[in-house]
Amino acid sequence: MVITKISADGFKNLKKVEIYPHEKMNIFCGKNAQGKTNLIEAIWLCSGVRSFRNTKDREMIDINGQFMNIDISFKNSFRSQDIHFAMARPNVREKNVTLNGVKLKTPSKLFGSLDCVIFTPEDLELSKGSPENRRQFLDLSVSQIKNSYSSVISKYDDLIEQRNILLKNICYGRSKREELEVWDIQLAQLGAYISLLRYNYTKKLDMFAKKLYEDISEGRERLELEYYSTVYSNLEGRKDYAGEMAEEYLNCLQNNLEDDIRAGFTQKGVHRDDLAGKINGLAVRQFASQGQHRSLALILKLSQAYILAEEIDDSPCILLDDVLSELDLSRQKFVISKIHDMQVFITCCDRNIPFDEKSHGKIFNIENGMIVQENK
Numbered sequence: 622m623v624i625t626k627i628s629a630d631g632f633k634n635l636k637k638v639e640i641y642p643h644e645k646m647n648i649f650c651g652k653n654a655q656g657k658t659n660l661i662e663a664i665w666l667c668s669g670v671r672s673f674r675n676t677k678d679r680e681m682i683d684i685n686g687q688f689m690n691i692d693i694s695f696k697n698s699f700r701s702q703d704i705h706f707a708m709a710r711p712n713v714r715e716k717n718v719t720l721n722g723v724k725l726k727t728p729s730k731l732f733g734s735l736d737c738v739i740f741t742p743e744d745l746e747l748s749k750g751s752p753e754n755r756r757q758f759l760d761l762s763v764s765q766i767k768n769s770y771s772s773v774i775s776k777y778d779d780l781i782e783q784r785n786i787l788l789k790n791i792c793y794g795r796s797k798r799e800e801l802e803v804w805d806i807q808l809a810q811l812g813a814y815i816s817l818l819r820y821n822y823t824k825k826l827d828m829f830a831k832k833l834y835e836d837i838s839e840g841r842e843r844l845e846l847e848y849y850s851t852v853y854s855n856l857e858g859r860k861d862y863a864g865e866m867a868e869e870y871l872n873c874l875q876n877n878l879e880d881d882i883r884a885g886f887t888q889k890g891v892h893r894d895d896l897a898g899k900i901n902g903l904a905v906r907q908f909a910s911q912g913q914h915r916s917l918a919l920i921l922k923l924s925q926a927y928i929l930a931e932e933i934d935d936s937p938c939i940l941l942d943d944v945l946s947e948l949d950l951s952r953q954k955f956v957i958s959k960i961h962d963m964q965v966f967i968t969c970c971d972r973n974i975p976f977d978e979k980s981h982g983k984i985f986n987i988e989n990g991m992i993v994q995e996n997k
């Protein structure tokens with residue numbers, strides 16, 4: 622997949638942007654607060670996934686302006702496509718989003734057209750940070766290859782919230798235990814399905830990540846990844862998420878009920894699971910060094926890109942927002958060597974990036990929301 626043209630105007634501080642990216646490497650250089658991340662965010666928005674910065678709709682439009690529009694043309698080996706994304710004040714909820722001229726109901730309908738993988742500095746904390754980050758990583762990864770999955774996750778989150786409110790009400794004698802059943806049955810069905818999808822994805826992840834980790838550690842370290850479930854002791858070979866697995870999930874919720882009432886929240890379930898790893902047999906969480914955490918985080922993101930590429934039978938666009946400057950030279954070279962045959966958008970403040978721009982890419986300069994190509 623290759624983005625051939627990006628136009629943007631009025632998206633945050635971006636002004637009259639019109640660029641024709643290189644089909645491989647694109648580097649966007651600029652001082653702080655010039656609009657580099659805004660450009661990455663504009664591309665990401667057109668992938669149909671919500672803003673990675675949690676930007677509210679009204680914040681997307683230039684504070685001094687009334688409208689914003691983003692236009693992206695991209696192609697794969699079969700066809701060329703166009704995305705148009707626009708909105709205007711005051712009614713920012715009403716977005717004008719079209720794919721190849723056809724109006725879409727919501728921006729999320731763009732999902733699955735322009736496939737992107739994004740690396741941000743926060744992703745470098747993926748291994749070391751909280752389990753919540755890894756669950757979000759798994760959920761985004763699964764939703765990229767299974768369209769309906771993100772709505773399952775939001776439904777599960779709503780149910781858990783309802784259940785937790787009810788648990789507190791039971792604790793204070795305001796509700797009865799029997800009222801839980803209706804929530805638990807639904808939770809068990811969704812939870813079993815989520816467990817299975819995350820488990821299957823983790824198996825793929827393990828396959829790609831093992832090989833990449835061996836490369837980054839020059840054969841010295843062996844990585845194993847596994848899905849840590851708070852409900853199931855073993856998910857190997859399981860398929861019947863609507864039957865046996867849902868039943869086991871329900872039993873788990875019911876067996877923990879008294880503890881949950883005391884705690885005031887649901888202590889077991891996919892909202893408490895984790896992606897766990899071992900390096901040379903030692904648990905990453907307890908024993909990994911800073912460098913090992915960082916390498917693992919990179920490898921998880923690279924594996925995400927490789928799995929998506931395999932699924933869509935094409936390479937996704939890679940968006941690296943201010944990540945390389947956080948890495949030492951050998952890791953920078955490693956990352957670039959693993960994505961050099963995909964289209965890449967890199968933002969940075971300085972241009973000490975290990976690649977030969979003359980033969981392999983374009984460099985753009987960003988200043989005050991305006992973008993100019995440097996090496997024509």
Ligand SMILES: Nc1ncnc2c1ncn2[C@@H]1O[C@H](COP(=O)(O)OP(=O)(O)OP(=O)(O)O)[C@@H](O)[C@H]1O
Binds near residue numbers: 652654657660
């Ligand atoms: N709605 C908006 N309207 C106008 N300007 C905005 C809006 N939202 C953000 N900005 C401006 O965009 C600029 C930030 O752009 P961006 O986050 O892309 O910076 P950056 O070039 O990536 O910087 P850094 O290297 O520091 O991360 C800030 O100056 C901010 O004030």
